[in-house]
Amino acid sequence: MKKLSKLAIHGGQPVRKTFLPYGKQWVSDDDVEAVVETLTSDFLTTGPKIDQFEEELAKYVGAKYGVAFANGTAALHAACFAAGVGEGDEVITTPMTFAATANSILYQRATPVFSDTNPDTWNMDLQKVRSLITDQTKAILPVDYMGNPCNYQELLKIAQDHDLTIIEDAAHALGATDHGRKVGSISDLTMFSFHPVKQITTGEGGIVTTNRQDYYEKLIQFRTHGMTRDSSKLLENHGPWYYEMQFLGFNYRMTDLQAALGISQLKKLDSFIQRRKQIAKKYHEAFQLLSPIQTSNLPNGCDSSWHLYVIRLKLEELTTDRKTIFTALQHENIGVNVHYIPVYYQPYYQHLGYKKGICPNVEQLYEEIITLPLFPAMSNEDVENVITAIQKVIEHYAK
Numbered sequence: 001m002k003k004l005s006k007l008a009i010h011g012g013q014p015v016r017k018t019f020l021p022y023g024k025q026w027v028s029d030d031d032v033e034a035v036v037e038t039l040t041s042d043f044l045t046t047g048p049k050i051d052q053f054e055e056e057l058a059k060y061v062g063a064k065y066g067v068a069f070a071n072g073t074a075a076l077h078a079a080c081f082a083a084g085v086g087e088g089d090e091v092i093t094t095p096m097t098f099a100a101t102a103n104s105i106l107y108q109r110a111t112p113v114f115s116d117t118n119p120d121t122w123n124m125d126l127q128k129v130r131s132l133i134t135d136q137t138k139a140i141l142p143v144d145y146m147g148n149p150c151n152y153q154e155l156l157k158i159a160q161d162h163d164l165t166i167i168e169d170a171a172h173a174l175g176a177t178d179h180g181r182k183v184g185s186i187s188d189l190t191m192f193s194f195h196p197v198k199q200i201t202t203g204e205g206g207i208v209t210t211n212r213q214d215y216y217e218k219l220i221q222f223r224t225h226g227m228t229r230d231s232s233k234l235l236e237n238h239g240p241w242y243y244e245m246q247f248l249g250f251n252y253r254m255t256d257l258q259a260a261l262g263i264s265q266l267k268k269l270d271s272f273i274q275r276r277k278q279i280a281k282k283y284h285e286a287f288q289l290l291s292p293i294q295t296s297n298l299p300n301g302c303d304s305s306w307h308l309y310v311i312r313l314k315l316e317e318l319t320t321d322r323k324t325i326f327t328a329l330q331h332e333n334i335g336v337n338v339h340y341i342p343v344y345y346q347p348y349y350q351h352l353g354y355k356k357g358i359c360p361n362v363e364q365l366y367e368e369i370i371t372l373p374l375f376p377a378m379s380n381e382d383v384e385n386v387i388t389a390i391q392k393v394i395e396h397y398a399k
């Protein structure tokens with residue numbers, strides 16, 4: 001079965017001529033029209049498109065409120081602020097994520113506490129989360145890794161038992177459900193990102209959804225320097241021009257141009273997810289036949305939004321390491337990636353005093369994972385190319 005054809009890394013023909021990225025937006029004529037229409041309207045920054053986008057997205061996920069931000073990281077920072085996370089607080093999160101997750105805790109001068117992941121789902125291990133709770137714990141910040149929601153039934157119970165807030169990083173999980181509930185309606189505060197590789201895009205952009213009015217009001221004010229014009233909140237009132245800056249906020253606003261793109265993209269979200277699901281299914285079926293590859297398990301009762309397709313190499317069945325396989329796939333013109341380098345491996349976190357070894361499951365996973373291309377605009381031929389390249393490379397290095 002070995003050596004279907006010579007690997008590109010050894011000078012053979014690559015499986016495809018052009019490079020296939022791991023993720024990519026899908027922008028079409030209707031999106032372009034929507035943005036151009038707004039560009040020539042009266043509002044470029046916060047205008048009617050922001051309100052409409054917030055309303056429509058909140059409605060889609062089944063939340064009362066949505067507050068749009070300049071990017072997902074800003075949105076997550078705002079969510080930490082709204083939850084009252086501050087100096088001296090601990091927030092339990094996962095290291096199997098993009099640095100922005102833990103950074104948003106640091107922005108509020110609080111301490112990220114890293115929980116290990118469950119070896120089956122690769123999401124936070126809730127047993128471990130329980131063991132990390134102290135008197136300083138203020139919130140739990142789970143990540144719905146790859147688009148698979150954490151076990152929120154259990155997580156909500158933990159939060160309730162210890163009076164903690166759940167701030168959900170759902171940057172991967174727009175459109176996903178957990179036990180029939182849409183992500184965005186479950187946690188106290190939920191963040192989504194609209195970076196081009198995510199389910200829908202606004203260029204840069206993010207949103208926080210919540211059911212609580214007090215959180216909503218804080219998010220709105222945080223987004224605009226901590227300022228308000230709401231007469232019911234003002235300490236003084238000098239006249240119709242008057243506004244007050246009541247705490248230190250930021251300029252974290254999304255533009256109306258971005259919101260117009262978001263509204264147009266949202267119409268296509270369900271079809272985008274359907275296509276992602278189809279591709280994931282094809283991968284799944286093909287890789288069941290390749291013993292050195294383990295595909296991820298979907299947690300019970302979940303419907304994934306399939307942001308990432310991650311395979312895990314069973315290194316004991318291979319003659320080489322992840323780095324060689326990764327490089328060989330790149331040579332075949334397949335845009336592979338690794339999600340993620342454990343956050344606390346980063347020099348900045350090492351400098352803060354986090355030691356390697358604190359989350360053994362995450363560290364092992366990191367040595368064995370490769371992310372494959374997955375985005376709705378992939379053609380069937382693109383999908384076949386990925387499968388062929390995986391077969392070619394894995395069979396070459398299989399023991």
Ligand SMILES: *Cc1c(COP(=O)(O)O)cnc(C)c1O
Pocket residue numbers: 071072073074097098100101143169171172193194195204205206
């Ligand atoms: C994309 C992403 C973010 C940050 O979103 P931006 O919009 O790029 O700021 C945060 N957390 C996770 C897990 C992400 O994948």
